[in-house]
Amino acid sequence: MLRVRDLELGYGQELIIEGVNLEVAAGQFVSLVGPSGSGKTSILRAVNGLLIPRSGSVELSDGDAALGFLFQDDALLPWRTARENVALGLRIRKFSKDAALTEADGWLARLGLEGFGGRFPHQLSGGQRKRVAIAQILAIKPKLLLMDEPFASLDAIVRTRITQELLNWVEREHLSVLLVTHDLEEALTVSDRIYLLSQGPRARVLASYDVSIPRPRDIFATRKHPSFTPLLERLWNDLSDTMNSPEVEAQK
Amino acid sequence: MTTDIKKTGVRRFFSLFMLVIIWEVLSRAGIINPFYVPAPTAVLRVVFSLFSEGTIFSHLEATFFASLVGLAIGLVLGISLGFAAALISWVADVLEPIMLLLNAIPRVILAPLFVIWLGIEIPSKIALAVVLVAVLIFFAVYNGIKDVNQLLVDRVKTLGGGRMVLLREVYVPSVTAWVLGSLKIAVGFAFTGACVGEFVAATRGLGYLLQFAQSTYNAALTIGLIFLIMAFVLILFFCAEAIERRLLRWRYRGPSEKPA
Numbered sequence: 001m002l003r004v005r006d007l008e009l010g011y012g013q014e015l016i017i018e019g020v021n022l023e024v025a026a027g028q029f030v031s032l033v034g035p036s037g038s039g040k041t042s043i044l045r046a047v048n049g050l051l052i053p054r055s056g057s058v059e060l061s062d063g064d065a066a067l068g069f070l071f072q073d074d075a076l077l078p079w080r081t082a083r084e085n086v087a088l089g090l091r092i093r094k095f096s097k098d099a100a101l102t103e104a105d106g107w108l109a110r111l112g113l114e115g116f117g118g119r120f121p122h123q124l125s126g127g128q129r130k131r132v133a134i135a136q137i138l139a140i141k142p143k144l145l146l147m148d149e150p151f152a153s154l155d156a157i158v159r160t161r162i163t164q165e166l167l168n169w170v171e172r173e174h175l176s177v178l179l180v181t182h183d184l185e186e187a188l189t190v191s192d193r194i195y196l197l198s199q200g201p202r203a204r205v206l207a208s209y210d211v212s213i214p215r216p217r218d219i220f221a222t223r224k225h226p227s228f229t230p231l232l233e234r235l236w237n238d239l240s241d242t243m244n245s246p247e248v249e250a251q252k
Numbered sequence: 253m254t255t256d257i258k259k260t261g262v263r264r265f266f267s268l269f270m271l272v273i274i275w276e277v278l279s280r281a282g283i284i285n286p287f288y289v290p291a292p293t294a295v296l297r298v299v300f301s302l303f304s305e306g307t308i309f310s311h312l313e314a315t316f317f318a319s320l321v322g323l324a325i326g327l328v329l330g331i332s333l334g335f336a337a338a339l340i341s342w343v344a345d346v347l348e349p350i351m352l353l354l355n356a357i358p359r360v361i362l363a364p365l366f367v368i369w370l371g372i373e374i375p376s377k378i379a380l381a382v383v384l385v386a387v388l389i390f391f392a393v394y395n396g397i398k399d400v401n402q403l404l405v406d407r408v409k410t411l412g413g414g415r416m417v418l419l420r421e422v423y424v425p426s427v428t429a430w431v432l433g434s435l436k437i438a439v440g441f442a443f444t445g446a447c448v449g450e451f452v453a454a455t456r457g458l459g460y461l462l463q464f465a466q467s468t469y470n471a472a473l474t475i476g477l478i479f480l481i482m483a484f485v486l487i488l489f490f491c492a493e494a495i496e497r498r499l500l501r502w503r504y505r506g507p508s509e510k511p512a
């Protein structure tokens with residue numbers, strides 16, 4: 001589905017990502033974790049074509065059209081209603097206005113927002129805006145979802161609920177996902193594989209971890225699985241070692 | 253909430269009303285010299301006679317024509333140049349220093365120059381209103397596009413939108429918000445341009461009438477015209493605000509009930 005080879009990314013003179021290799025197979029849920037400033041978001045932006053790599057390659061088996069990007073910020077157009085925001089991707093894909101809006105209404109209803117289509121983003125709660133953003137992405141029927149800490153700004157209850165709903169959707173539709181998160185528990189709960197990045201600049205993949213907890217997953221049941229805690233401790237220790245390494249100490 | 257607004261409105265009206273009453277009493281009692289500060293009733297009489305005799309209408313027509321045409325041309329020019337400068341770097345290199353210079357100076361000092369170039373009739377007044385409005389709107393558009401929310405640009409790009417979609421969905425609505433935010437100020441600027449232009453040299457217009465009143469030491473006419481101009485600018489200001497609220501209803505529509 002996605003293959004990243006020897007990726008190098010930089011801003012100005014600084015190299016932030018160096019020699020990163022990773023893969024996301026069809027239907028696989030992959031997470032990228034690492035210290036702040038390790039360039040996790042930059043990798044997602046490179047996959048989506050928002051950032052041009054210095055070297056290396058990003059190969060997508062289904063092309064750019066199969067990508068959906070869920071941002072940390074819901075990034076809805078404030079001058080468009082919820083249904084117009086959801087319809088935007090469809091309009092870009094040459095749907096007629098009526099067809100796009102009808103389809104958008106369907107997606108809003110599926111995400112529990114029936115009757116909210118006529119509201120502008122500022123008239124919705126944070127959780128509702130996030131659902132609109134999810135509906136906007138799912139409406140274009142992506143095969144690979146790129147998610148950049150999408151639920152970080154939500155309170156714990158809403159966050160858990162939306163994560164479970166999205167997880168159900170991803171499992172049912174066999175979507176591939178590349179998630180960037182700083183939350184190790186979240187990464188373990190939802191992922192099949194986790195890549196750990198080193199401290200930036202010149203961040204690289206330090207290790208990858210396979211999570212063999214069966215699907216479909218329930219967020220709470222997954223956290224009680226026998227392999228969950230040992231893997232979480234391993235991940236935690238490796239991440240702590242990265243942040244306490246002599247190189248990082250020297251940078252502080 | 254509504255009661256509070258009503259109470260505030262009543263208080264404001266009452267304080268203004270009291271000010272006028274005190275002014276009237278002091279003027280009639282001769283405590284303030286009516287030659288310099290005539291009583292409000294005297295001012296009203298002069299304003300009323302301007303309308304009843306019909307002398308004001310050709311002046312109003314001239315000022316409104318110059319203001320509104322100047323406003324329209326200034327808006328079109330400011331928006332076009334602002335867009336061009338924000339999207340084409342060499343246009344920005346050429347325009348930015350000129351606009352910064354025009355923005356730094358009190359632009360009304362150009363009025364005599366426009367009279368020399370365009371004569372004492374309406375075109376010189378329109379030109380001054382255009383310069384006042386265009387510079388204001390240019391910076392609103394130019395900064396509006398440069399400060400456009402990059403997240404929205406990325407969002408549209410990741411949905412597959414190209415330049416035209418970006419323009420339609422992000423840049424034009426962002427800029428509309430900036431322009432409409434400046435429209436109220438632009439209306440005042442346009443009226444200022446027309447009146448100052450008429451004040452310098454003209455044969456018609458409220459500015460011309462004001463200049464005539466001042467040269468004949470007619471304080472009642474001067475004060476009456478000042479209030480008249482204030483009233484017209486306020487009317488245009490509220491019209492601009494109504495347009496802003498209508499076109500930016502996504503910003504002004506209040507928060508709805510948010511079910512959990």
